[in-house]
Amino acid sequence: MLTRGALRQVISRRVSSRAVRLNSTAPKAAASAAVPPAAAASSGGGGGGVPFALLALAGAGYVYYDATETTKDLQSQVNELQVSLAGKTNSAFVFIKPHACKGTPGKVEAVLEDSFRNRGIRITGKGQMMAEEIDSKMYIDNHYGAIASKAVKLQPKELNVPDKGKAEFEKMFGESWDSAVAAGKVYNAKDGAAKLGLDSEGLNQKWSQLTRGKDLIKFGGGFYCGKVENIYVMNGFYMSMRAGTLHCSSSFLS
Secondary structure (H helix, E strand, O other): OHHHHHHHHHHHHHHHHHHHHHHHHHHHHHOOOOOOOHHHHHHHOOHHHHHHHHHHHHHHHHHHHHHHHHHHHHHHHHHHHHHHHHOHHHHHHOOOOHHHHHHOOEEEHHHHHHHHHHHOOOOOOOOEEEEEHHHHHHHHHHHHHHHHHHHHHHHHHHHOOOHHHHHHHHHHHOOOHHHHHHHEEEEHHHHHHHHHHHOHHHHHHOOOOOOOOEEEEEOOEEEEEEOOOOOOEEEEHHHHHHHHOOOEEEEEEE
16 A cells, blocks of 8 residues: 555656656747658658648647646646645644743754654644633643543542442541532532642642552542642642643643
8 A cells, every 4th residue: 555655656656747748849849840841842842741731730729739738637636645645644743832831933844844854754733822712712621531531620529439448438537528529528629729829830839749548549540639738729839830831821732
């Protein structure tokens, strides 16, 4: 099975081949058309030099027209192939995080572009996205999915904590999950930081001091609850992660 690059090369060679035939055939036909009537007659044309010249000229025009139309048709096939392949091959939106872009502007982007190009990966677009847009449209939160939803999108009462997790919570903290939620002791990371009067880094510092099995429990993948001071916070580490992507613009490739 031909790869995309190989298929494009085959079509390109066909286009070039047609062009070569055009360049070699059209001059010959044009030269025939330029033969003087006398020369045509002396070569056995029987005085029919003028009609022969017109016929040769018409032939040259047809050859040129046919080759041009064929070239256009092949180019159209190449364009259609590119569109078709774009929908049938893998594609990706590459987000370059701000902390990866520190230093010389454009350096990281250039490394990625060269790396993709050397591996036959075509870049169809690139640009920058400002921190304000990333924040307002919650791009980072959508990127981190379930981790972010528990930290900034969902309220504790909306969380689906498994029975095993609820049992471990009660054993660890001495009260049931449902009673803690009902009493307003459980917060997502965003609301928990506000409740404690902390910024994202301040909450992360307190969160990093928690110990799994003592004051930190894992309910599932990307699903943590920790006791910070006198409240329970969901995925308290996330706010610091989020802030790290919002202090400046980010680059992207597609």
